[in-house]
Amino acid sequence: MIMRLAEIGEAPVLAALHGQCFDEIWNAAAIAELMAAPGTFALVDEDQTGFILVRTAGGECEVLTLCVAPATRRRGVATVLVTAAAERAAEANANVMFLEVNATNNPAIVLYKRLGFGAVGLRKGYYAVPHGMREDALVLRASIPLLRVGFSLQLG
Numbered sequence: 001m002i003m004r005l006a007e008i009g010e011a012p013v014l015a016a017l018h019g020q021c022f023d024e025i026w027n028a029a030a031i032a033e034l035m036a037a038p039g040t041f042a043l044v045d046e047d048q049t050g051f052i053l054v055r056t057a058g059g060e061c062e063v064l065t066l067c068v069a070p071a072t073r074r075r076g077v078a079t080v081l082v083t084a085a086a087e088r089a090a091e092a093n094a095n096v097m098f099l100e101v102n103a104t105n106n107p108a109i110v111l112y113k114r115l116g117f118g119a120v121g122l123r124k125g126y127y128a129v130p131h132g133m134r135e136d137a138l139v140l141r142a143s144i145p146l147l148r149v150g151f152s153l154q155l156g
Ligand SMILES: CC(C)(COP(=O)(O)OP(=O)(O)OC[C@H]1O[C@@H](n2cnc3c(N)ncnc32)[C@H](O)[C@@H]1OP(=O)(O)O)[C@@H](O)C(=O)NCCC(=O)NCCS
Pocket: 021, 022, 050, 066, 067, 068, 069, 072, 073, 074, 075, 076, 077, 078, 079, 080, 099, 100, 101, 102, 105, 106, 107, 108, 110, 111, 112, 114
């Protein structure tokens, strides 16, 4: 599975992917702005079925978003995206990766735990969800390199 850096011109494709995966809309302009920020990069798989957006700073990195189109899930795309992003962040001297995940998002939590992430915090009512409700975010942390779970990596 080949992962490569996404270019800013691909922001509309990434926004469309994001829209398939989350209720919260991130439009192409917002994604392009994040991609252009210092220390931030996006990786996408060669078929453009998923992407990850990561910000590196001060020896740490943070996953800003991760999504894989519903039609191509459970094929290891997210696992390879997270692992490849950690490797790239390590080249920018990051040795720890953080992220926030909805505490009810079991698929993502299982994925991250398999890669060695553990909970280091809870943000109560962090996410706005329909009907005026709020849901908690777990803050997860992992040391880089992440645990390997058996996928071979190829960076394009
Ligand atoms: C979470 C998400 C990124 C996973 O993408 P994916 O490419 O399907 O993940 P992978 O194929 O790499 O899954 C790796 C492992 O995670 C776990 N996992 C993934 N999806 C799961 C699910 N729906 N239920 C239970 N476990 C799941 C499994 O252990 C899986 O390994 P297996 O398929 O061998 O059992 C994808 O479901 C998605 O885009 N969801 C919506 C957006 C989102 O929640 N993003 C994360 C926000 S922090």
